[in-house]
Amino acid sequence: MRVTESMTFSTMINNMQTLREKLAKLQEQAATTYRVNAPSDDPQATLQIYNLKGIKAATNQYLSNIKSGNAWLKQAESALSSISDVIGKAKDAAFSMANGSGDPALATSMTSLIRQLKEEVVVLGNTKYGDSYIFGGYKTESAPFSTTLLANGSVDGTYNGTADSIRVEIGPGSSSQINLTGDSVLRGGTPPGSTGTDIVGMMDNLLNALTANDSAAIQALLPQFGKAMDQITAARSEVGARMVRLDTGRSMQESVQVNLTDVISGAQDADMVKVMTELSQQQTVLQASLSASAKISQVSLLDYLK
Amino acid sequence: MGVSGLLDIAKSALFTQRMALDVTGENISNVNTPGYSRQTALLQTRTPILSSGFPMGNGVEVGSVRRVYDDFLQRQIRLENGRYGEASTSYSSMKRVEQLFSEFGTDGLGSSVSDFFNAWQDLSLNPGGEAERQTLLVRSEALVDRFHQTATYLDQVRLEADRSLQGVTAEVNQLTNGIATLNQQINELEAMGGEANEQRDSRDSLVRDLASKVGITYLEQGDGTVTVSLAAGPNLVNGNSAATLSLQPNVADPQVHDVLYTPAGSASSTDITSILASSGGELAGTISTRDTLVPKVMAGLDEMAYTLATQVNTIHSSGYGLNGSTALPFFTPPTAPVPPATFTAGYSGIGGISVAITSTADIAAAQSDPTAVGGGKGDNRNALALGDLRNTQFAMAGGVSTIEGYYALLANDVGMTVQGLNQAQTQSQTLGNQLEALRQAGSGVSLDEEFANLLKYQKAFEGAAKLINASTEMLDTVLNMVR
Numbered sequence: 130m131r132v133t134e135s136m137t138f139s140t141m142i143n144n145m146q147t148l149r150e151k152l153a154k155l156q157e158q159a160a161t162t163y164r165v166n167a168p169s170d171d172p173q174a175t176l177q178i179y180n181l182k183g184i185k186a187a188t189n190q191y192l193s194n195i196k197s198g199n200a201w202l203k204q205a206e207s208a209l210s211s212i213s214d215v216i217g218k219a220k221d222a223a224f225s226m227a228n229g230s231g232d233p234a235l236a237t238s239m240t241s242l243i244r245q246l247k248e249e250v251v252v253l254g255n256t257k258y259g260d261s262y263i264f265g266g267y268k269t270e271s272a273p274f275s276t277t278l279l280a281n282g283s284v285d286g287t288y289n290g291t292a293d294s295i296r297v298e299i300g301p302g303s304s305s306q307i308n309l310t311g312d313s314v315l316r317g318g319t320p321p322g323s324t325g326t327d328i329v330g331m332m333d334n335l336l337n338a339l340t341a342n343d344s345a346a347i348q349a350l351l352p353q354f355g356k357a358m359d360q361i362t363a364a365r366s367e368v369g370a371r372m373v374r375l376d377t378g379r380s381m382q383e384s385v386q387v388n389l390t391d392v393i394s395g396a397q398d399a400d401m402v403k404v405m406t407e408l409s410q411q412q413t414v415l416q417a418s419l420s421a422s423a424k425i426s427q428v429s430l431l432d433y434l435k
Numbered sequence: 436m437g438v439s440g441l442l443d444i445a446k447s448a449l450f451t452q453r454m455a456l457d458v459t460g461e462n463i464s465n466v467n468t469p470g471y472s473r474q475t476a477l478l479q480t481r482t483p484i485l486s487s488g489f490p491m492g493n494g495v496e497v498g499s500v501r502r503v504y505d506d507f508l509q510r511q512i513r514l515e516n517g518r519y520g521e522a523s524t525s526y527s528s529m530k531r532v533e534q535l536f537s538e539f540g541t542d543g544l545g546s547s548v549s550d551f552f553n554a555w556q557d558l559s560l561n562p563g564g565e566a567e568r569q570t571l572l573v574r575s576e577a578l579v580d581r582f583h584q585t586a587t588y589l590d591q592v593r594l595e596a597d598r599s600l601q602g603v604t605a606e607v608n609q610l611t612n613g614i615a616t617l618n619q620q621i622n623e624l625e626a627m628g629g630e631a632n633e634q635r636d637s638r639d640s641l642v643r644d645l646a647s648k649v650g651i652t653y654l655e656q657g658d659g660t661v662t663v664s665l666a667a668g669p670n671l672v673n674g675n676s677a678a679t680l681s682l683q684p685n686v687a688d689p690q691v692h693d694v695l696y697t698p699a700g701s702a703s704s705t706d707i708t709s710i711l712a713s714s715g716g717e718l719a720g721t722i723s724t725r726d727t728l729v730p731k732v733m734a735g736l737d738e739m740a741y742t743l744a745t746q747v748n749t750i751h752s753s754g755y756g757l758n759g760s761t762a763l764p765f766f767t768p769p770t771a772p773v774p775p776a777t778f779t780a781g782y783s784g785i786g787g788i789s790v791a792i793t794s795t796a797d798i799a800a801a802q803s804d805p806t807a808v809g810g811g812k813g814d815n816r817n818a819l820a821l822g823d824l825r826n827t828q829f830a831m832a833g834g835v836s837t838i839e840g841y842y843a844l845l846a847n848d849v850g851m852t853v854q855g856l857n858q859a860q861t862q863s864q865t866l867g868n869q870l871e872a873l874r875q876a877g878s879g880v881s882l883d884e885e886f887a888n889l890l891k892y893q894k895a896f897e898g899a900a901k902l903i904n905a906s907t908e909m910l911d912t913v914l915n916m917v918r
């Protein structure tokens with residue numbers, strides 16, 4: 130094969146171009162630390178990375194949903210625990226009055242205590258998280274229990290919320306309830322007492338019995354207090370169970386998140402050791418090629434002609 | 436045969452060697468001229484004469500100056516030039532499109548879609564919250580902006596491809612005219628018995644340039660002219676006349692142009708856009724970028740926007756806003772697609788998708804009227820359903836996929852197109868380089884060789900001069916005899 134000058138030079142230039150191209154690719158990878166910098170670098174990996182990124186974004190959202198749901202449940206739990214305390218106090222008061230002397234002065238002071246305790250129960254039923262009343266069902270914007278004063282001087286306590294459950298998404302297609310509705314917790318269903326113990330009504334009855342100083346009626350109310358305590362305990366364990374569910378969801382999503390980060394990084398990230406090694410290799414090759422080319426072009430018959 | 440005969444031979448040698456030196460000189464001076472084929476002076480003996488009954492040599496002459504040329508190789512080079520022209524034109528356009536779908540270090544349309552769904556879920560946590568509602572609107576606007584930006588940029592790439600047609604067709608016209616002119620010159624020169632080596636080289640390089648612009652077939656005629664025609668169509672150059680390509684706005688879409696073909700000396704023209712699209716070369720690359728590659732990506736984007744908007748609207752309009760508003764679409768509803776189309780073309784662009792909801796109270800997070808009895812602002816069922824749309828798979832032209840997944844599919848598709856074009860481009864470039872090296876091996880000028888020739892002819896020239904010296908001395912001797 131004849132070898133001509135322009136052939137040598139164009140081959141040299143082409144080779145140099147190829148080397149520089151490889152070098153540029155490696156430099157890009159070294160600079161971004163990504164193996165894939167454009168979809169065309171690896172279309173299949175792009176498909177995978179983008180899909181996983183979508184799932185990762187969703188996972189982050191699920192985790193934030195779970196956090197929010199947990200806050201609701203914590204708030205409910207603390208309200209329920211306070212309600213339980215209040216009912217305990219009311220129960221003690223009822224107990225002492227049922228077996229008491231029927232002293233009218235004592236009855237009057239007990240009346241005002243129970244009135245206060247009833248108000249406390251209602252106010253706790255109106256607990257808020259952020260701007261939302263957590264026991265109101267969908268009616269989160271207004272207090273679910275009426276606080277209007279009745280003729281006997283106590284708050285009304287009528288439930289104005291709805292019986293709906295609020296759910297949040299804690300995983301793809303999986304949601305968890307984050308609320309308890311006030312009607313079932315404090316009023317024993319709608320109408321009051323239809324499915325459980327009407328705690329507000331019970332306090333009302335106690336108040337009326339005290340006002341009338343009717344120890345027999347008070348006595349008759351005592352078993353209800355046990356049931357009321359049971360109802361609150363049941364509600365608290367329900368909240369606890371939901372928190373456990375959220376926690377399970379959280380640890381699941383967290384492990385998904387870690388896995389995803391791993392897989393995305395595997396598909397997208399460059400092996401830096403390999404990149405750096407190849408980079409210095411390519412630089413050496415380019416140098417060798419440059420110096421060889423420089424030498425080749427120095428040789429010519431012209432040098433030997435006089 | 437006398438002494439003057441010797442002088443005559445010496446003279447022929449002097450002339451011939453000088454001519455060979457001229458050819459060598461031409462070769463040396465054109466060592467870097469692209470497309471130049473080296474020439475060789477073919478020396479031959481002059482017709483012998485009878486002298487004293489013997490045939491005697493009569494010196495030397497240049498039989499012809501031949502260029503070293505391989506037509507087969509040239510054809511292959513032209514073919515690869517055409518392939519390279521097509522692939523590299525499409526590649527550079529699609530590489531720009533690819534940037535739109537590149538979300539490795541930065542955020543793009545894909546993350547905007549994720550943000551949009553996340554905003555619905557955030558709203559489901561506090562459906563009455565003004566901040567959440569505001570965030571959702573901002574996210575939705577951002578999503579719509581991304582759609583618009585992407586669609587606008589795609590359209591720009593398409594229109595730029597169209598605008599480059601102007602330049603390419605002008606170049607084609609210039610080249611075909613050049614070839615026609617050279618055809619004429621070569622025909623005239625060779626009819627007079629001359630060698631039109633340089634003109635042929637120039638014509639070859641024009642044909643090569645032309646082949647990179649548009650796919651051609653090429654046939655050399657007996658009279659030295661070449662007939663150049665489109666790979667799948669009419670003649671571009673015939674003898675000394677060339678056809679003209681011109682542009683005319685497309686009837687259906689006046690923003691883009693059809694390529695018209697006007698034969699030499701004719702006033703009527705025909706639309707050859709579809710022929711050009713399958714002919715190869717830069718023109719084919721430009722036309723396929725404009726008419727096939729970019730529109731395909733655009734269609735995918737339109738379908739994604741259309742599916743997202745119609746699905747979101749269906750759920751949204753079934754829900755209730757804080758103020759009891761219902762049956763409101765969230766995005767501007769697309770005009771109904773004309774069958775067989777399953778989505779509205781151009782919906783992803785400006786004038787297409789936009790956020791129809793302006794008041795935060797109109798965002799329908801609830802499934803029952805919050806203002807009605809039994810309803811409340813805490814009703815988040817619609818927001819949940821909308822947030823959960825991200826997990827729903829829809830049947831779209833590119834496959835059954837979620838909205839986010841469809842974006843990944845689009846990016847994958849663009850990536851594969853660019854990768855394919857890059858491979859085609861690299862391949863034809865490598866092949867072209869190899870063929871060019873082969874051409875250089877045969878037709879290229881080797882300086883070493885030329886220097887050797889230079890020396891050879893120089894020595895021969897010296898020899899011829901010596902001959903003249905000798906014959907002069909002989910003549911002197913003869914003249915001195917009569918003194």
